[in-house]
Amino acid sequence: MKMLLQILVSIVLHPIALVLMIFNIIGREDLDGGKKLVWSLVGLLWGLGPILYITIGDGSLW
Numbered sequence: 900m901k902m903l904l905q906i907l908v909s910i911v912l913h914p915i916a917l918v919l920m921i922f923n924i925i926g927r928e929d930l931d932g933g934k935k936l937v938w939s940l941v942g943l944l945w946g947l948g949p950i951l952y953i954t955i956g957d958g959s960l961w
Contacts (some may be wrong), residue, residue, distance in 0.1 A: 924952075
């Protein structure tokens with residue numbers, strides 16, 4: 900039951916985090932087009948993309 904709840908929460912929260920991450924990537928001036936593309940693709944990794952962007956890419960979700 901706990902696993903099902905975690906899956907349902909991740910289904911809701913990952914798309915929200917992904918959208919916020921994409922908006923942040925678009926607005927960043929310090930990244931060139933290639934880096935923006937790579938971070939956008941990394942963000943698609945389910946559950947890990949936004950976390951990697953915040954910890955490694957000096958990004959934020961808002």
